[in-house]
Structures are given as C-alpha cells and as structure tokens.
Amino acid sequence: MRTSTDSHAATADRYRAFAEVEARGMSACYEEWALGVAGDASTLALINRLPPAKRQPNLVFSAARFRGAAAGPYPAFADWLHEHWNPVEQTCLSHATQTNEAGRCATLLPALAAIGGPLALIEVGASAGLCLYPDRYSYRYRLDGNQGGGNQGQGGRERMLHPATGESAVVLDCAVSGPVPLPDRLLEVVWRAGIDLNPLDVNNADDVDWLDALIWPEHNDRRDRLRAAVDVARAEPAEIIRGDANAEIERLVSQAPAGASVVVFHTAVLAYFEEAARREFATTMGRIPVHWLANEGQSVVPGVMERLAQPPADSTAFVLAGDGKPIALTHPHGLALEWLG
Ligand SMILES: C[S@@+](CC[C@H](N)C(=O)[O-])C[C@H]1O[C@@H](n2cnc3c(N)ncnc32)[C@H](O)[C@@H]1O
Numbered sequence: 001m002r003t004s005t006d007s008h009a010a011t012a013d014r015y016r017a018f019a020e021v022e023a024r025g026m027s028a029c030y031e032e033w034a035l036g037v038a039g040d041a042s043t044l045a046l047i048n049r050l051p052p053a054k055r056q057p058n059l060v061f062s063a064a065r066f067r068g069a070a071a072g073p074y075p076a077f078a079d080w081l082h083e084h085w086n087p088v089e090q091t092c093l094s095h096a097t098q099t100n101e102a103g104r105c106a107t108l109l110p111a112l113a114a115i116g117g118p119l120a121l122i123e124v125g126a127s128a129g130l131c132l133y134p135d136r137y138s139y140r141y142r143l144d145g146n147q148g149g150g151n152q153g154q155g156g157r158e159r160m161l162h163p164a165t166g167e168s169a170v171v172l173d174c175a176v177s178g179p180v181p182l183p184d185r186l187l188e189v190v191w192r193a194g195i196d197l198n199p200l201d202v203n204n205a206d207d208v209d210w211l212d213a214l215i216w217p218e219h220n221d222r223r224d225r226l227r228a229a230v231d232v233a234r235a236e237p238a239e240i241i242r243g244d245a246n247a248e249i250e251r252l253v254s255q256a257p258a259g260a261s262v263v264v265f266h267t268a269v270l271a272y273f274e275e276a277a278r279r280e281f282a283t284t285m286g287r288i289p290v291h292w293l294a295n296e297g298q299s300v301v302p303g304v305m306e307r308l309a310q311p312p313a314d315s316t317a318f319v320l321a322g323d324g325k326p327i328a329l330t331h332p333h334g335l336a337l338e339w340l341g
Pocket residue numbers: 097098099100101102104124125126127128131195196197198243244245246266267268269272273
C-alpha cells in the first residue's frame with residue numbers, strides 16, 4: 001500500500017528532477033523554487049492535495065504566478081503559497097500547461113516554404129493558435145556559413161525576412177546550421193485553422209494572462225513576443241475547434257479550400273498523447289492527402305527517431321519531420337534550426 005510518505009518522496013523527486021533537468025540554466029527562480037519544494041515537507045503536503053497529474057512543477061508555479069506570486073527567493077514564495085493555496089489549487093485544477101510559443105514558427109518556416117503555396121494550415125494542439133501565423137511574423141536567421149546554395153560564406157551574417165506588408169512587431173531570432181533552404185520571401189497562407197482539447201482565446205484577457213504565466217519568470221523577451229503575437233492573431237482570427245486531434249482531424253482537413261496545399265502540423269503536442277493515440281495519428285497522416293510536419297521531442301513521433309542517422313547530441317532538441325522523415329533538429333522554443341543534409 002502506498003503511504004503519504006511514499007507520495008511525498010515521489011513529489012520531492014519530481015520537483016528535484018525538474019530543478020536539475022528542466023529549470024537549470026533556463027530559470028534560476030524555478031530551479032530554486034523546485035529545489036526548495038523538494039526539501040520542504042509542509043509544501044509537499046500542500047501540493048500532494050492535488051491529483052497526481054496536477055502536481056507538475058510547471059503547472060503549480062505558473063498557477064502561483066497567475067495568482068500573483070512574485071519571482072524571488074524560495075522562503076518568501078513558500079510563505080506566499082501557504083497563504084494563497086486555495087486560489088492556486090483552483091487554478092491548477094481548472095488549467096493545464098498549454099504554452100504557446102510563436103518562436104517555433106522560425107523552425108517551421110523553411111519546411112513550409114519548401115511545400116509551396118498557397119497553403120491551408122491546420123495546427124493540431126494549437127493552444128491559442130499563435131503558430132498559425134508564420135506569414136505574419138518577421139524573421140532574423142543567423143547563418144553559420146554552412147548553408148549551401150547561395151548562402152555559402154555567409155557565416156555570422158543575418159538573413160531578415162518580413163511579411164509583404166512590412167516588418168512585423170514579432171521578430172523571431174533563429175540560429176541556422178546545415179543546408180537549410182531559407183526562402184527569399186514569406187509564404188502565402190490562404191486559410192488557417194486549429195484543433196485543441198482546450199483552445200485558448202486571444203480575445204480573453206484571462207487566457208492571455210494564463211499564457212503569460214506559463215512563460216518562465218526570467219524570459220521577458222518571450223513575454224513581449226507573446227503580447228505582440230496575440231495582437232497579430234487578434235487582427236486575423238483563426239478558428240480553433242475544441243476536440244481531440246484524432247477525432248477531429250479528418251473533418252477539419254475536409255474543410256480546407258480546394259487548390260491549396262493542405263499542411264497539418266504540430267509542435268510540442270504529441271507528447272501529451274497516449275502511445276496508441278500517437279500511432280493512430282501517424283497512421284491517419286500517412287493515409288490522407290496532406291503534407292504533415294511534426295516538430296516534437298525525439299522519441300515522440302512513431303518511426304522518426306529510428307530514421308535519424310545518429311541520435312542527436314542534445315537530448316532536449318526537437319526533431320522536425322516531414323511526412324514522417326526527419327529533416328531538421330530544432331530548439332524547443334525555436335531559437336535554433338539544424339537542417340539535416
Ligand atoms: C504545449 S502546448 C503547444 C501549443 C503550440 N502547438 C505551440 O507549439 O506553441 C500543447 C497543446 O496541445 C493540446 N493537446 C494535447 N492533447 C491534445 C489532443 N489529444 N488533441 C488536441 N489537442 C491536444 C493541449 O491542450 C495544448 O494546448
């Protein structure tokens with residue numbers, strides 16, 4: 001029989017692992033908070049009142065910040081959390097981790113451009129849909145000089161790309177290596193739509209505040225980008241239907257306009273699926289007439305890892321796959337793109 005001591009130990013391990021593997025080097029505040037929780041029996045007891053799936057450090061810390069906790073030393077955070085546990089608990093129970101990172105468009109853009117337009121974009125696991133606007137953002141690609149094609153010898157150089165209407169308020173920085181086919185201009189997108197279990201609404205202030213709270217404390221550049229990307233999405237709303245990807249994808253694909261290249265894509269989503277659901281989704285993608293772009297953790301998409309020539313040196317890198325074949329390694333937030341030859 002599992003005792004509360006076992007379950008405290010399991011939660012402590014979870015927070016320690018989060019501190020050491022995910023937060024270290026990314027957020028000094030979350031690293032300190034997670035290590036603090038791991039060694040603090042009374043806070044572990046509080047968090048263990050939540051169902052196991054809701055004890056995730058990222059969810060609890062985001063909920064606390066959503067409810068007003070200030071980034072700062074652990075003892076002050078722990079005091080605050082005990083005082084404000086009820087609202088934090090409500091937020092944990094009613095919300096999920098749905099980080100929406102427009103920066104991922106920088107790693108999708110070359111693959112989307114290679115498909116050729118006009119494009120009908122369908123994003124699976126769209127959250128608030130901020131990755132549905134790759135044609136509305138500006139890009140600053142930093143070249144390492146090994147890009148091939150017309151880009152040789154441009155190490156240290158930048159390639160800027162802007163929407164046809166001029167520079168966007170959202171400028172995405174991305175370091176590129178390998179023979180990446182950077183396009184000369186942005187895409188033509190004629191239709192955009194998404195599916196999510198719980199779509200977030202860019203016109204709902206609470207939803208936008210939740211997306212803000214999901215961004216880690218020190219990442220102010222991402223916070224600024226979120227607000228600017230929300231303005232882009234508000235100007236040109238995309239329909240995001242509520243539902244499960246496997247249940248809804250074929251119906252949504254059938255609604256895409258004739259004459260467009262239909263692209264189904266997803267980033268940081270399939271990890272949330274059960275194994276059988278991932279296989280079902282991959283099988284559907286192989287069966288229906290769409291282009292499929294998957295930008296996910298390394299072992300997430302069935303069959304992709306096995307097709308890599310060698311395992312990536314960085315275990316946190318995502319793999320971008322086109323129709324099930326790996327084409328690039330990508331930074332999880334879109335800061336780097338390594339095209340595989
Ligand atoms: C981490 S967010 C990623 C959002 C966005 N793709 C991005 O890269 O910024 C994962 C999203 O997938 C959604 N999701 C998870 N399982 C899903 C499913 N079975 N069907 C549809 N959406 C799902 C979640 O609700 C969440 O909004």
